[in-house]
Amino acid sequence: MIELTDVSKVYPGGVTALDSVNLTIPDGEIHGIVGRSGAGKSTLIRCLTGLDPATSGSISVDGVDLGQARGGALMKARRSIGMVFQHHNLLDSRTAEKNISHPLEIAGVPAKERKRRVEELLELVGLTDRRRNHPSQLSGGQRQRVGIARALAAEPRVLLCDEPTSALDSGTTRQILELIRRLRDRLGITVIIITHEMSVVREICDSVSLLSEGRIERSGALLDVIQDT
Ligand code: ADP
Numbered sequence: 001m002i003e004l005t006d007v008s009k010v011y012p013g014g015v016t017a018l019d020s021v022n023l024t025i026p027d028g029e030i031h032g033i034v035g036r037s038g039a040g041k042s043t044l045i046r047c048l049t050g051l052d053p054a055t056s057g058s059i060s061v062d063g064v065d066l067g068q069a070r071g072g073a074l075m076k077a078r079r080s081i082g083m084v085f086q087h088h089n090l091l092d093s094r095t096a097e098k099n100i101s102h103p104l105e106i107a108g109v110p111a112k113e114r115k116r117r118v119e120e121l122l123e124l125v126g127l128t129d130r131r132r133n134h135p136s137q138l139s140g141g142q143r144q145r146v147g148i149a150r151a152l153a154a155e156p157r158v159l160l161c162d163e164p165t166s167a168l169d170s171g172t173t174r175q176i177l178e179l180i181r182r183l184r185d186r187l188g189i190t191v192i193i194i195t196h197e198m199s200v201v202r203e204i205c206d207s208v209s210l211l212s213e214g215r216i217e218r219s220g221a222l223l224d225v226i227q228d229t
C-alpha cells in the first residue's frame with residue numbers, strides 16, 4: 001500500500017507545488033493521477049521516488065516511511081518502485097535485452113540469474129523475437145515494452161508510469177495499456193499512471209485522483225470521479 005499523508009512541497013523561491021496531498025493507493029490497484037501542465041505531477045513523482053524529498057508530510061510504501069528510512073531499508077523501499085518514462089530513456093548503444101539487464105548488472109545480479117530474468121521479462125512483454133534489436137530499430141510501442149521490462153527487472157511492487165503513452169498513437173496506446181493491465185493481473189503489482197490524458201485514465205484505471213495547483217481536487221473509484229468531468 002502507498003500512503004501519502006499531508007505531503008507538501010515548497011520550492012526555494014516559494015512556489016507551493018504540492019499542498020497537503022493525502023492519498024492512499026491499495027495493493028494491486030491501477031491508480032491514475034491526472035492534471036494539467038503545472039499541476040504538480042512531476043513534483044509528485046520526484047517525491048514518490050525519493051529523488052527530491054517533500055517539504056513536509058510523509059510518504060510510505062508498504063509501511064516503510066521514505067523520509068525516515070535509512071540505508072538498506074531505504075534502498076529496498078526505493079527499489080520497490082519501478083519507473084516507466086514517456087520517452088523510455090533507453091540506451092541506444094545497447095540491444096533490447098542489454099537494456100533490460102542493465103539494472104540487474106548495476107545491482108550485481110550474477111550473469112546466469114540475469115539471463116534467466118531477462119528471458120522471463122522479454123516473454124512477459126512479448127518481445128522475445130526482438131531481443132537483439134537496438135532501440136532505434138524498434139517501433140515506439142516496442143521501445144515502451146523494453147522500458148516496461150527494464151522497470152520490472154528488480155521485481156518492484158509498484159510500477160510508476162510517467163505519461164507512458166503520451167508519445168504513442170492511439171492504437172499503440174491501447175496495446176501498451178493492455179500490457180500494463182495484464183502485468184498487474186499476472187504479477188499483482190500496484191500501478192500508478194501519471195498523465196494529462198483523461199482518455200488513458202478511462203481506459204485502464206480502477207481509481208483516479210485529479211490534481212490541480214498542487215491539490216487533490218477529487219479522488220476515488222473511476223466511475224465516481226469521472227461522472228461529471
Ligand atoms: P507538472 O508536472 O504537473 O507540469 P510540476 O510538478 O513540474 O507540474 O510543477 C508544479 C509547480 O512547481 C509549477 O508551478 C512549477 O513551475 C513549479 N516547479 C517545478 N519544479 C520547480 C523547481 N525545481 N523550482 C521551482 N519551482 C518549480
Ligand code: ADP
Nearest residue numbers: 120124152153154155156157158186187188189
Ligand atoms: P508464479 O507465482 O507462478 O511465479 P507470477 O505470475 O507471480 O507467477 O510471476 C510470473 C513470473 O514473473 C515469475 O517467474 C516471477 O519471478 C516474475 N515476477 C514476479 N513479480 C514480478 C515483478 N514485480 N516484476 C517482474 N517480474 C516479476
